[in-house]
Amino acid sequence: MMKKQGYFGIYGGQFVPETLMPNLTELKHAFFSLAKSKNFKKEFYGYLKDYVGRPTPLYFAENLSKKYKLRLYLKREDLCHTGAHKINNAIGQVLLAKKMGKIRVIAETGAGQHGVATATAAALLGLECVIYMGVLDMERQAINVTRMNMLGAKVVGVESGSRTLKDAINEALRDWVTNVRNTHYVLGTVFGPHPYPTMVKEFVSIIGKEAILQIKKKEGVLPDAVIACVGGGSNAMGIFYPFIKYKKVKLIGVEAAGKGIETGLHAARFANGRVGIFQGAKSFVLQDKNGQILNTYSVSAGLDYASIGPEHCYLKDIGRVSYGYAMDNDVIEAFNILSLEEGIIPALESSHALAYLIKHHMDFKDKLVVVNLSGRGDKDLLTVIKYEKG
Numbered sequence: 418m419m420k421k422q423g424y425f426g427i428y429g430g431q432f433v434p435e436t437l438m439p440n441l442t443e444l445k446h447a448f449f450s451l452a453k454s455k456n457f458k459k460e461f462y463g464y465l466k467d468y469v470g471r472p473t474p475l476y477f478a479e480n481l482s483k484k485y486k487l488r489l490y491l492k493r494e495d496l497c498h499t500g501a502h503k504i505n506n507a508i509g510q511v512l513l514a515k516k517m518g519k520i521r522v523i524a525e526t527g528a529g530q531h532g533v534a535t536a537t538a539a540a541l542l543g544l545e546c547v548i549y550m551g552v553l554d555m556e557r558q559a560i561n562v563t564r565m566n567m568l569g570a571k572v573v574g575v576e577s578g579s580r581t582l583k584d585a586i587n588e589a590l591r592d593w594v595t596n597v598r599n600t601h602y603v604l605g606t607v608f609g610p611h612p613y614p615t616m617v618k619e620f621v622s623i624i625g626k627e628a629i630l631q632i633k634k635k636e637g638v639l640p641d642a643v644i645a646c647v648g649g650g651s652n653a654m655g656i657f658y659p660f661i662k663y664k665k666v667k668l669i670g671v672e673a674a675g676k677g678i679e680t681g682l683h684a685a686r687f688a689n690g691r692v693g694i695f696q697g698a699k700s701f702v703l704q705d706k707n708g709q710i711l712n713t714y715s716v717s718a719g720l721d722y723a724s725i726g727p728e729h730c731y732l733k734d735i736g737r738v739s740y741g742y743a744m745d746n747d748v749i750e751a752f753n754i755l756s757l758e759e760g761i762i763p764a765l766e767s768s769h770a771l772a773y774l775i776k777h778h779m780d781f782k783d784k785l786v787v788v789n790l791s792g793r794g795d796k797d798l799l800t801v802i803k804y805e806k807g
Contacts, residue, residue, distance in 0.1 A: 423611030426734055428727035431610040433697050437590075440597045445612045447517050452509070452619070457516070464508050465623060468541070469498050471505075473624075475631035475787070480758040485778040490640070491761070491790045492628050492656060499534050501764065501792030502624060502652045507534035507603060509620035511542050514601035521545040521596065524603040525589045527554050527582035527648070528719030528766060529561025530792055531605030536570035538603075546570040549588040553580040554718045561796050579712045582648075582722045586696050606649025607726035610697035614726055621655030628787060629659055636785060642667040645789040646769040647740065648684070648719050650726035652791035661737060670729065671773040673715035674742035682714040685742045686725045687733060695724045716745040716804060717765035717797075743772035749804055751775055752794065764792035765800065 423429050431441055451457050465471040473496050478489040494502040507524075514522055522544050526532030532548040539546035548565055552574040555562050565572050578584040586604075593602045607614045607621075625643075632640055643660055645653035647670035657668045675683035683689070686701040693702035695710065703711040703723045715721040732738040743751075748765060751772035756762045763771065767790045774781065774788060794801075 425614070425728040425731035428699050428730040429611060429614060430699050431697065432694050432699065433610050434594060436594050436597065440593065441610055441612070443517065444601070447513055448612050448616045451516050452513055452616070457512070461509055461512055464512070465505065469504050469508065470496065471623065472627040472631070473497060475628055475635065477635070478759050481755070484758065485775065487778065487781045487783060488785045489774070490632065490635070490787045492624060492787060494624060494652065494789060494791050495761070495763065495767070495793035499530065499537050500795065501530040501534070502621060502655060503531040503534035503605060504537065505623055505655070506605065506617050506620040506651060507531065507538040510601065510603045510616070511535065511538035511544060514603070515542050515544060517601065519544065519599060519601040521547070521600045522603050523547045523549065523589050523592050523600055524605060525549050525582065525585035526605065527551070527585065527721060528717065528764070529554070529558035529565070529796060530719065532570070532572070533561050533564050533568070535603045536565045536568035539570065540568050547592065548572045549575055549585040549592070551575045551579070551581040551585050554582065554585070557718050557800055558796055559799070581713070581718070583696070583710065590696070606651040607654045607728060608649045608696070608698060608700070608724065614698070614728055617651055618654050618658055618728065621651050622658045624652070624655035624789065625657060625659030628656055632787060638785065639663055639666050640787045641784040642669060642781060643787045643789070644669045644671065644770045644774055646671050646720060646766045646791060647725060647729060648673070648722050648766065650729045652789055654726060654728060656789040657732070657738060661732070668738040669773065670738055670740045671769045672740060672742040673717055673720035673769060674744040675714045675716070677744060678742070681711070684713040684715045684721050684723070686723070687740045688742055698727050700724050700727045701730050716748060716800065717769065719764070719766040720769065741773050743769040743776070745804070747772040747776055749801060752801060761790070762794035763790055764794050765797045767791045
């Protein structure tokens with residue numbers, strides 16, 4: 418899909434300070450040589466199997482299927498070690514960093530799951546770890562902050578800007594510029610300068626590869642639709658990418674509509690954004706007429722981000738993936754429905770995909786649908802309680 422290296426159509430690229438170009442060049446060479454080698458893959462997939470717990474199950478949600486008159490399967494990334502899909506990418510990048518001779522890794526995090534995953538991988542592989550997190554997200558995700566500290570990571574609160582994910586990324590990039598020789602930046606999604614979108618996609622595409630084999634074994638056919646939430650877009654790309662070649666499978670990404678598009682309190686880039694340059698890549702961005710980045714909002718910390726992975730923009734442009742959105746109230750309802758009907762408490766991020774399916778369930782009547790359940794909801798319980806109290 419990249420006609421020009423680092424680009425997906427007109428999106429992607431490397432828009433960074435000159436001081437970071439040597440690091441990106443080093444990372445690109447390491448990824449396309451080391452990470453593609455048989456030895457690296459053997460070690461990486463060994464960790465995914467014996468440490469992360471792959472393959473994750475593809476679970477038939479019988480109760481919801483009956484309720485909404487469709488056949489629904491959940492790809493259970495919530496059952497990964499650490500509770501979300503983020504560990505797949507974190508293991509891949511931290512392993513690569515170690516083989517590159519780095520002694521320190523840094524990361525940004527919003528919902529905290531990427532931070533936990535990076536701290537976990539760093540503890541496993543013996544690297545120093547620093548996590549940047551907006552102080553608003555630290556309040557919303559206090560449990561994950563505690564988990565990162567217990568894993569030996571230093572969590573640095575970011576007070577600037579909206580005090581959320583985009584500001585955490587800015588601080589992580591500043592750290593990387595200062596410590597380029599000994600540090601690798603474990604970016605948590607399919608965003609940022611090349612080679613990150615491609616590298617992260619490679620590490621998380623195990624999700625879709627497994628799902629294809631599993632649904633064929635269980636149903637004998639591919640699904641009619643695959644649905645996933647989209648913040649930066651890693652869990653969605655992880656399940657979408659292996660399905661892209663199967664043109665009859667509809668792929669649907671779901672953004673965070675927050676309190677409604679018209680209120681401005683949302684993080685729906687495709688619904689109300691335009692093309693711009695942000696944090697190293699050309700993509701869709703929520704910005705004002707002067708190009709200033711707008712504050713975003715979502716009940717879900719992990720989707721509260723002003724831009725989206727460049728390959729998602731390309732897939733939208735060519736019509737291969739369609740993108741919708743879900744509002745907070747529908748997300749909370751979906752969170753509760755899955756908990757009550759199936760005994761599975763989902764992450765608020767994943768609940769966006771479920772909310773979309775539930776709201777549009779008549780469009781999927783008698784269809785075979787896979788939803789990527791990207792994470793578990795333990796971390797979101799306080800947020801849900803607060804939301805429901807008003």
